[in-house]
Amino acid sequence: MSAFFPSSPGGSRNRRLAETAPRPAAWPNQGDSTHAMVINQSHERCQALGLSRIERPDFSPLGRSDLTVARDRNQRLYSHAAPVMEMLYEQIVNSESMVVLTDATGTILHSIGDDDFLSRANKVALSPGANWSEAAKGTNAVGTALVDEVPTLVHADEHFMHANHFLTCSAAPILDPRGNILGVLDVSGDQRSYHQHTMALVKMSARMIENHWLSDDYRNVMRLHFHSRVEFIGTLMEGILAVAPDGKIVGANRGALEQLGMSGAALRMHALPSLFGVAMGTVVDRFRSPLAVPMPVQLSDGRQFHIQGRFNSPVWSSPDAPGRGTESGSGQVEEATVRTASGAGPSAETEGGADARHGAMPAVRAGLKQLQTGDAQVDTVIQKIRRVLNRDIPILVLGETGTGKELLARAIHQDSDRSRQPFVAVNCASIPDTLIEAELFGYEEGAFTGARRKGAPGKIVQANGGTLFLDEIGDMPLPLQAHLLRVLQERQVTPLGSNKSVSVDVAIICATHRNLREMIEAKSFREDLYYRLNGLAVRIPSLRERTDLMVLVQRILDRQTTDRRLSLSSEVVKLFQHYHWPGNVRQLFNVLRTAAVMAAGESVITRDHLSDDFIEDALQAARSHGEAAAAPHAGAAPAPMEVHLQQAQGGQASLGMGAPMGVGPVGGLPHAAQPGGHPGAFGTGSGSPFVHPFAPSAPTGYGLPGGFGTPAGSQGPREAPMDTGRSLQDMEIEAIRRAVEAAGGNISEASKRLGISRNTIYRKLRWQQGGTD
Numbered sequence: 134m135s136a137f138f139p140s141s142p143g144g145s146r147n148r149r150l151a152e153t154a155p156r157p158a159a160w161p162n163q164g165d166s167t168h169a170m171v172i173n174q175s176h177e178r179c180q181a182l183g184l185s186r187i188e189r190p191d192f193s194p195l196g197r198s199d200l201t202v203a204r205d206r207n208q209r210l211y212s213h214a215a216p217v218m219e220m221l222y223e224q225i226v227n228s229e230s231m232v233v234l235t236d237a238t239g240t241i242l243h244s245i246g247d248d249d250f251l252s253r254a255n256k257v258a259l260s261p262g263a264n265w266s267e268a269a270k271g272t273n274a275v276g277t278a279l280v281d282e283v284p285t286l287v288h289a290d291e292h293f294m295h296a297n298h299f300l301t302c303s304a305a306p307i308l309d310p311r312g313n314i315l316g317v318l319d320v321s322g323d324q325r326s327y328h329q330h331t332m333a334l335v336k337m338s339a340r341m342i343e344n345h346w347l348s349d350d351y352r353n354v355m356r357l358h359f360h361s362r363v364e365f366i367g368t369l370m371e372g373i374l375a376v377a378p379d380g381k382i383v384g385a386n387r388g389a390l391e392q393l394g395m396s397g398a399a400l401r402m403h404a405l406p407s408l409f410g411v412a413m414g415t416v417v418d419r420f421r422s423p424l425a426v427p428m429p430v431q432l433s434d435g436r437q438f439h440i441q442g443r444f445n446s447p448v449w450s451s452p453d454a455p456g457r458g459t460e461s462g463s464g465q466v467e468e469a470t471v472r473t474a475s476g477a478g479p480s481a482e483t484e485g486g487a488d489a490r491h492g493a494m495p496a497v498r499a500g501l502k503q504l505q506t507g508d509a510q511v512d513t514v515i516q517k518i519r520r521v522l523n524r525d526i527p528i529l530v531l532g533e534t535g536t537g538k539e540l541l542a543r544a545i546h547q548d549s550d551r552s553r554q555p556f557v558a559v560n561c562a563s564i565p566d567t568l569i570e571a572e573l574f575g576y577e578e579g580a581f582t583g584a585r586r587k588g589a590p591g592k593i594v595q596a597n598g599g600t601l602f603l604d605e606i607g608d609m610p611l612p613l614q615a616h617l618l619r620v621l622q623e624r625q626v627t628p629l630g631s632n633k634s635v636s637v638d639v640a641i642i643c644a645t646h647r648n649l650r651e652m653i654e655a656k657s658f659r660e661d662l663y664y665r666l667n668g669l670a671v672r673i674p675s676l677r678e679r680t681d682l683m684v685l686v687q688r689i690l691d692r693q694t695t696d697r698r699l700s701l702s703s704e705v706v707k708l709f710q711h712y713h714w715p716g717n718v719r720q721l722f723n724v725l726r727t728a729a730v731m732a733a734g735e736s737v738i739t740r741d742h743l744s745d746d747f748i749e750d751a752l753q754a755a756r757s758h759g760e761a762a763a764a765p766h767a768g769a770a771p772a773p774m775e776v777h778l779q780q781a782q783g784g785q786a787s788l789g790m791g792a793p794m795g796v797g798p799v800g801g802l803p804h805a806a807q808p809g810g811h812p813g814a815f816g817t818g819s820g821s822p823f824v825h826p827f828a829p830s831a832p833t834g835y836g837l838p839g840g841f842g843t844p845a846g847s848q849g850p851r852e853a854p855m856d857t858g859r860s861l862q863d864m865e866i867e868a869i870r871r872a873v874e875a876a877g878g879n880i881s882e883a884s885k886r887l888g889i890s891r892n893t894i895y896r897k898l899r900w901q902q903g904g905t906d
């Protein structure tokens with residue numbers, strides 16, 4: 134008996150192996166009794182199935198149309214696997230081998246390999262359409278990995294059938310976040326060119342596919358990336374948990390199960406507090422800022438981990454959106470992985486250009502349509518954007534903080550031809566000046582101290598083929614503006630410390646809350662860059678200008694609970710309508726999210742579910758606008774009033790019962806213009822000018838050359854003086870100051886109340902004090 138199978142109970146069954154030549158020293162898994170056991174058990178199964186070792190390979194692969202059906206059925210798997218397969222192949226090219234992807238039954242869906250090896254493999258039916266389950270081909274890496282559900286190496290004469298002895302195969306099953314097998318990734322090659330690192334490469338690649346799958350499945354919930362060592366977050370070793378809005382763990386990758394030492398089922402019994410001892414709200418608040426550093430947490434058994442939350446800008450679920458886990462197409466994933474020079478590298482964001490090539494199902498997206506909630510100004514913005522979509526015209530999005538500039542940028546990307554390529558967002562305000570350059574343009578290994586040793590490609594290169602969103606462009610330091618302009622003109626990036634340029638093709642969307650024209654006059658923003666970035670400028674109205682407050686409210690509420698439909702009491706409706714919402718939709722979202730949690734089990738949100746400081750502010754706002762409707766005392770039970778909303782696209786809010794509360798029908802007065810609303814004249818028609826005390830520089834807003842939304846270059850009136858005599862920035866800063874004071878100087882508390890990040894507060898206050906941003 135071969136020493137290779139010490140514990141084999143079936144001595145005669147391994148006779149043939151014993152008869153083979155002695156193993157070379159570099160023989161894989163030499164002396165590994167577990168491996169020997171795996172192979173033995175597989176051979177036993179083959180014997181039990183009555184397979185013959187000298188059986189000719191099954192040359193009856195699926196017919197062309199059956200293969201097409203199998204591929205269609207596994208389109209999503211392929212779309213995630215394709216870029217990873219290409220990257221894996223790049224690692225093994227010219228090594229007489231091939232990369233194989235099978236479905237969960239072992240049927241080969243796709244393969245990439247060296248031509249001459251492919252033709253040898255073809256002779257043993259190692260080609261698309263053939264089934265490599267154990268039952269069909271005896272012991273082999275794919276079939277045995279499917280049975281044992283673990284990565285499996287089958288080398289040379291460990292294959293049951295003689296015909297396959299020339300092969301060395303390393304296969305890893307690909308699992309979905311619930312632990313179901315989706316398929317197998319395999320590298321097969323000539324056994325003489327066996328390399329000990331191949332298995333590790335295959336396992337890592339399978340993990341990459343699993344992680345993409347998980348991020349896609351759970352793109353609308355928060356993902357927690359974690360590891361016991363902080364530096365392992367972001368690597369393939371990290372654990373990833375998908376966490377539902379109520380804190381429940383709904384999915385996990387393999388790294389998570391391994392690190393936590395739990396099964397998927399056990400993990401799904403947990404919520405964030407029971408697992409890591411932290412509340413969902415704490416984690417969400419912390420990781421809203423893209424610069425938030427990982428947070429230390431502890432399991433109940435004392436083991437310590439570091440967690441990092443990632444979530445996409447909330448995407449409104451469309452009535453026609455597919456359910457989670459369906460063949461849903463592209464997801465919005467915040468982080469984009471570096472693509473290889475050939476453009477075929479893995480991208481957490483894309484399902485690969487390959488997807489499009491192979492006729493994937495059209496993706497259902499959360500695009501521009503989802504942002505049309507009945508406000509005429511927003512509709513106009515979206516109509517304008519649609520006209521320039523895919524025309525290579527840079528879009529400049531203006532608007533106060535929290536109005537949804539990034540959400541709009543993502544929607545533009547989703548609706549564009551680039552939607553399957555990365556969307557990469559860079560917030561120029563939240564990255565220290567010294568790092569923006571490296572972050573944007575990338576750097577070579579050793580370009581400067583403190584840089585990651587290996588260098589990094591930079592966000593512009595990461596966005597290649599897709600969309601680069603430069604948020605807070607007004608905060609970009611002047612020297613970098615010149616650098617960016619050069620890149621945009623030449624469409625080439627040269628990483629810091631390198632003398633090689635990389636060609637890039639990116640669609641640019643920029644956003645700012647600043648008045649760029651004023652900045653140009655003050656020589657703090659380059660005019661040439663301004664015109665380069667401003668192909669079309671659009672301004673998203675502040676929440677207090679919008680007529681669709683109640684539609685937004687209901688949409689946000691609908692996302693907070695699944696077991697009941699939440700609505701607002703009439704008293705809360707009034708408070709909301711009179712409030713000035715300095716933090717815009719972000720603040721509304723935060724207020725409602727907290728209220729939904731406070732209203733646990735109830736279906737009407739009353740004043741009792743709102744925080745005291747918000748009520749105070751809102752009442753003050755109502756009083757200062759002479760609103761007699763100052764709410765009754767909190768103790769008095771308010772009459773609940775359902776806010777019924779037309780579900781139709783763009784439907785306006787209508788109140789189901791009770792007196793009008795300032796939410797008018799289409800074309801009616803916007804909420805803020807109702808009695809008791811903010812004073813000011815509003816135009817509700819497309820593009821009508823409006824005057825509003827909070828508008829930055831209405832009607833030409835934000836220094837646009839010709840009124841808001843007017844493309845650059847057209848002549849328009851210069852900015853009209855504001856009727857309050859104060860700039861938007863002054864008012865914004867005053868609101869922030871008040872909030873900081875009210876919070877006793879606690880910036881975190883103030884940021885929560887305002888619904889803006891701590892960074893934004895620091896930045897704005899610094900700016901006010903004459904800092905340099």
Ligand SMILES: Nc1ncnc2c1ncn2[C@@H]1O[C@H](COP(=O)(O)OP(=O)(O)OP(=O)(O)O)[C@@H](O)[C@H]1O
Pocket residue numbers: 446447448504532533534535536537538539540541604644646685718719720722889893
């Ligand atoms: N129309 C909308 N519908 C739903 N949610 C929205 C909408 N607009 C904004 N939000 C939500 O408000 C929050 C802020 O949005 P976003 O980050 O896009 O704003 P922003 O203008 O880019 O903010 P900042 O200027 O601070 O970067 C996000 O949680 C976003 O989902």
